[in-house]
Structure formats: structure tokens, C-alpha cells
Amino acid sequence: xxxxxxxxxxxxxxxxxxxxxxxxxxxxxxxxxxxxxxxxxxxxxxxxxxxxxxxxxxxxxxxxxxxxxxxxxxxxxxxxxxxxxxxxxxxxxxxxxxxxxxxxxxxxxxxxxxxxxxxxxxxxxxxxxxx
Amino acid sequence: xxxxxxxxxxxxxxxxxxxxxxxxxxxxxxxxxxxxxxxxxxxxxxxxxxxxxxxxxxxxxxxxxxxxxxxxxxxxxxxxxxxxxxxxxxxxxxxxxxxxxxxxxxxxxxxxxxxxxxxxxxxxxxxxxxxxxxxxxxxxxxxxxxxxxxxxxxxxxxxxxxxxxxxxxxxxxxxxxxxxxxxxxxxxxxxxxxxxxxxxxxxxxxxxxxxxxxxxxxxxxxxxxxxxxxxxxxxxxxxxxxxxxxxxxxxxxxxxxxxxxxxxxxxxxxxxxxxxxxxxxxxxxxxxxxxxxxxxxxxxxxxxxxxxxxxxxxxxxxxxxxxxxxxxxxxxxxxxxxxxxxxxxxxx
Ligand SMILES: [Zn+2]
Numbered sequence: 386x387x388x389x390x391x392x393x394x395x396x397x398x399x400x401x402x403x404x405x406x407x408x409x410x411x412x413x414x415x416x417x418x419x420x421x422x423x424x425x426x427x428x429x430x431x432x433x434x435x436x437x438x439x440x441x442x443x444x445x446x447x448x449x450x451x452x453x454x455x456x457x458x459x460x461x462x463x464x465x466x467x468x469x470x471x472x473x474x475x476x477x478x479x480x481x482x483x484x485x486x487x488x489x490x491x492x493x494x495x496x497x498x499x500x501x502x503x504x505x506x507x508x509x510x511x512x513x514x515x516x
Numbered sequence: 517x518x519x520x521x522x523x524x525x526x527x528x529x530x531x532x533x534x535x536x537x538x539x540x541x542x543x544x545x546x547x548x549x550x551x552x553x554x555x556x557x558x559x560x561x562x563x564x565x566x567x568x569x570x571x572x573x574x575x576x577x578x579x580x581x582x583x584x585x586x587x588x589x590x591x592x593x594x595x596x597x598x599x600x601x602x603x604x605x606x607x608x609x610x611x612x613x614x615x616x617x618x619x620x621x622x623x624x625x626x627x628x629x630x631x632x633x634x635x636x637x638x639x640x641x642x643x644x645x646x647x648x649x650x651x652x653x654x655x656x657x658x659x660x661x662x663x664x665x666x667x668x669x670x671x672x673x674x675x676x677x678x679x680x681x682x683x684x685x686x687x688x689x690x691x692x693x694x695x696x697x698x699x700x701x702x703x704x705x706x707x708x709x710x711x712x713x714x715x716x717x718x719x720x721x722x723x724x725x726x727x728x729x730x731x732x733x734x735x736x737x738x739x740x741x742x743x744x745x746x747x748x749x750x751x752x753x754x755x756x757x758x759x760x761x762x763x764x765x766x767x768x769x770x771x772x773x774x775x776x777x778x779x780x781x782x783x784x785x786x787x788x789x790x791x792x793x794x795x796x797x798x799x800x801x802x803x804x805x806x807x808x809x810x811x812x813x814x815x816x817x818x819x820x821x822x823x824x825x826x827x828x829x830x831x832x833x834x835x836x837x838x839x840x841x842x843x844x845x846x847x848x849x850x851x852x853x854x855x856x857x858x859x860x861x862x863x864x
Contacts, residue, residue, distance in 0.1 A: 515843070
């Protein structure tokens, strides 16, 4: 990942900050420039709920360079408590135990390192709820 | 050392990765006998975890228990010897992730396994002096032992985060005093650029761990006018299951007061996280009025000893985040080959 792009998006990545349409109230993640429901360009930053439910998922066996250590891994759509859907990796689960409908929560994890000695990228993922 | 104004813990949180390797599995690979293994199993950071991600998890739970806004935190200290970057602080990433930036003091502490309690001392001083309202001290490690070395059986991953503030009705446990005992003792080291540490075998016991742990604890008690029997719980650094119990014997503290905070048989030695996870395990079960002795140990060498007195707020706050027991029962066992892959021990 390009350093400047990572730096610009770090608050979305670390804190699950999206935005909300000031006209119709719909929330988005990642943040959008234009509301896809009403076309408004008046969007305000908003912190999203950190818990949700796994709606759909897929298991990735054929992955990009650098992901050899984590294959196979799960990528899913998580519906947060306020209805916003987020595409993210589901971590700390075995491929055979992941289920649609499972309760998950936000965790910040690192992405596989693409370049030896390069920057480490941390980003949002979801894992089963603890406790 | 006693702060002029009373300071206490207002929130705490821990995190232990889900993966475990049994020491019997490590012994199988290296042809060692199964009797007398130092711990049952150890926690292993997953391929997407490091000291920073574990610190963030623990810090988020600590904030939840404290019930404060993250931007009210005036200092974020991360104590670790497993920094993902040799140069670039962990604390900036953690502070940014939890929402404490940009008006915050942030730094990393390093003192082998006592980096976290070193951060306690600094946090207590900053809070007591009124320089900050809230200070967060984190101890975390993803320790690595050289394959087949004795340390490989215990070097685990995990961490704890504690938030300090002046004593109030929000206080979970206040600090009666602390004492640090430090000498130049070469029992364990890792040179810059080296992947694995060296340790001096038996030398790590008497002149290192026991001398510093016992002296710090005894000096603290002398300074506060307390006796071993005044403590309801004692938490020590946990490089294995035997050392903390032996240190307690030297101090005349019975085993029952040590066992509630003794977690190393299930997660291994989490280095900077070790005594802090032990303290959290005790706070999970302690009653208001209980007095807790905490003594860390860091090679090189030194110990920080603290006396905490538990307050009423513990009863309401302990259930706001997962307890240590939740992390001990959450486990996925992996074999040595998966462990080698996760911990980057396979050259590709
Ligand atoms: Zn809209």
C-alpha cells in the first residue's frame, strides 16, 4: 500500500469511522462523497457501531502476494448494529467453523507485509465476540 | 515511592491471542521428555497480530471499564520488547487507534519484562502531579524463543492496559506506594538486529529474578509499614509456574494468595504482559478492601513493586469488558508446523 494513502485513511481503518448523509440519514462505510440513496453531497463523519452479524462470506484460497501465511482466509459482509454493511476479513476463525449469522466485533489487525522492511498496515477486521 | 496525591486504576483490560501450542507438542518436536515442562501451553499471536494489535485490544477494553472518552487520556505508554518497528513508536499507533490523538503524550518503554510496570510508575507520577488527568500504561509482548531453546516452551503473547487517575469514586484500586529495585545484572539480553535473545540459564534464578523480586517487595513493605500477612493477593512476574510460588515462599506469602493471579500455565510467559495480566486476573475476583501486592521483574535487571487497595467501583466495572478467564477459555490449539508458520520461523 502507498504510504500516503494508508495515512489518509488511517482513521477509517483504526476506528471504523464512516459518514452519514445529513439529508436522508443513511450511513456509509467506507465514507462516500455522494449519498447513494438521495444524491446529497452533504455528508458528515460518523463513528460506526463495532458489533454486527456476518451476513455473507467467502473463503479465499487464491490470494495476492504476501498472503501465503494466512491462506485460506475468510472475507465477509458484516451488517453492523445500525444496518451499515462492511466488507472485511473475518479473523481468528477456522474456515470450517465460520457461519452466516455469527456475531462478530471489530478488531484492528495487521495486513500481510508486502515488502521486507516496509511500512506495516493496520486495518479493521472482525472476529467472533469474546466473553 | 508515594505520590503526594492518591492515584488509582480506573480501568483495565487485557488481550490474549486465541492460538495455543502445548509445550508437550514443542517437546515432541525437539525430542525432550514431557515431565517437568515449565507451563502447560502458551498463547501464540496469529499471523495478523503483533504487540501493537494486542495493545490496541487491551487498551480498548481498559477504556470501556474506565468509562472515559479516549480523547481525555493525556498519556499513552506502551511497554514492550517486541516492537514491530525498531524505530517508530508503538504508542503513536495505539494512541491513534483508540482515539487519544493528537493532544497526548506518547512513548514506548523498554525494560525486558517490566516495561509495563515502568510505565505504571511514570503514569502515577504524571497523574499525581496534575500534569495529566488520565494516563494509560500498557505492557505487551509477542515473545519469541530460539527454536529448541528452553525459552521456546514459555515465550508467549499477550498484554494488559491500565488507566490511572486521581483517587475518586471511579477508582478500582488505588496505589498505596511503589518501590523499584534495579541493578546491572546480565541474565538475559537481545542485541540490536538479533532475532532471539540469549539467557544465562540457572543464573536467571537467584541473583536475577529472586533477588530483585524479593528485595523490591520487602523494601516496599518496609516503606509502607506493611507485613506479608497484610496482603490478600500477590502477583509476580511469571516466567514459569515455579518462580512466582518460590518468590512467595521467600516472602512468607502462602500459595493461595498467588494462585488467583497465576496464569502462565495456560498462556506462557507474556513478558511485559505477564504481571499485568496477573493483576487483571486478581482484579476480576477481588473484593473492595482487598490489598494486592504486584511485583514485576525485568531482566537486566530490576523489579517494580506496588501495593494496591481495591475500591468499591470494581464491583460495577469488572463486567464491562471480558475478564481474564474469558481469554483463558477461548483457545484454538495449533501444532508446531502452524506455530512455525504463524511466528515466521519458516524461510520462504
Ligand atoms: Zn442521503
